[in-house]
Amino acid sequence: MKEIVKKQLDDLNKRLESLDKVLIIAPDDFLVDTMISVVRNLSKKHYGIYISLNKPHTTINQILEKNGIKTEKIYFVDCITAVVHKTIEKDKTKRVLFASHPSDIRKGGTIPESIDKFIKAIPNEKFILVDALRTLLIHNEPKHVSEFIHNLARISKEFKTKIVVLTRKDHDEELIERISPIFDEVVRIK
């Protein structure tokens, strides 16, 4: 990882504890490093609900473990596996819920329903991480993505849950501008 990116991530992690809702915009080739850094930091104190849109939860779990992050406190809403695999093996850890499709984000959809189940089931301090806003926009209308993010903000307030939304830079600036006021801070990794 470039030293300059590492420094920005270190600075972000120092502030993260005091922020409730953060949007992080990173270059596409540093998105995974950014995710690892944030999860490593937050999972020390909090339980995590990881909304995996980019890759199946098994891959994300491997990435986290390979980077020395303990994943026992990370719960997954896997939004991709059910689309591509007819038979989903039952998750023995009970840390995974499978959403039907990355586009199932509207009220009553399998993504918000799964988030709701985990939010209610985990009594401790927790964070929700969405990887990535850009992927939601590949599969959804911007207005539905905007509603989904607003709903996360409501959850943050109601359940005292930290929200971290990742996205890649150089795209979707119009929507980012529109939803920016929801967040305590919009961090741009350069």
Next chain:
Amino acid sequence: MPIGSDIFTSLEEIKESQILVLVIPDKQYTDRLQGIVKELSNNYQSICYVSLNRPYRTLKKNFEENRIDIGKFFFIDAITKTAEIPTPTENCEFISSPNALTELSLAISNSLERKKFDYILFDSLSTLLVYESDIVVTQFVHFLMAKIRVVGCRAIFTCLKQDLDSVLLKDINMFADRVIDMEYWSPDGSR
């Protein structure tokens, strides 16, 4: 040794990548691709070659000329049917055209479920972009890469350098493990 060889044996990071996207300069494309095919056939037993650029017959001839073991390959050919009715072939499935994405997706998914492949070689993302918009191709590739991960296969997707700044390539960086610009890649890891 054709350029493009040694890609699996040199960098640990590349060896560990389940899904690689190789960005290849136009002028090097054929040589690089041939090097990759040779490397795959030397190191793996079962490879699925998805060709959106060259018909099966041409690939077969090329493999024979370069002494590449065609027995290790299963082909999904999206070109032949655009020009003729193909002769049924045991190790090849013919798709009507490169823009028949549903058909292509089904052919790859069925092949992945029927056979155990070590690698999928997808030639190429750039061809998909000729026929479909960035967003349609991105959705297709997102699900394809997820499928490859779920079945535990590995894959190489090729792309022309001219598409390096496309929305597709930037999006795909989120779904693949590595995107490598082959113009500056060398087996010793130097750039």
